Amino acid sequence: SAVISQKPSRDICQRGTSLTIQCQVDSQVTMMFWYRQQPGQSLTLIATANQGSEATYESGFVIDKFPISRPNLTFSTLTVSNMSPEDSSIYLCSARGQADTQYFGPGTRLTVL
């Protein structure tokens, strides 16, 4: 199994600013993913973070708003740009494990004022 850490665990940000969330895996993994989870809701996939190439975004999510980096097989960042209160959510990263299961990080709780 993989152990995943995320930083920061929570943050309160002002409208119009940007926040970069870091995700670190304790072993090399082929695929990493970024999700958004509104309180009491399910997980919505934002994008697949590809090592060495541009991320693959899901419908409704764009690179200008959620730029993603994946410099190596153990690390990825997600930036939430030009934030508005609607971006308040929990952001989770995950890593692909054996047989396509996923290991999740503890999440970053973002509040935008």
Place this chain on the structure above:
Amino acid sequence: GQQVMQIPQYQHVQEGEDFTTYCNSSTTLSNIQWYKQRPGGHPVFLIQLVKSGEVKKQKRLTFQFGEAKKNSSLHITATQTTDVGTYFCADLVSGNTGKLIFGQGTTLQVKP
């Protein structure tokens, strides 16, 4: 697009009662995974079902995959307060993408 429907949304039970959550799809499910998310926590993988009609057990938890691979269920026998949380089913998107489509989740509350 691929959708996974999960019911019920919420379930309150008395400790010791049984609990079941259902996962349904209008299309064939390729690979159903179940995750548990404790309040304030992150999703944790429980089990994976791949074969038609498959049944797997983990102590008091029983997971089933329908014969037609269009539905799945998670049944907890004699619930305990430690079972509290949200249970999600997720279907694996085909094509070696590694992507999962999550159901809406069922939140279980257990009254001691």
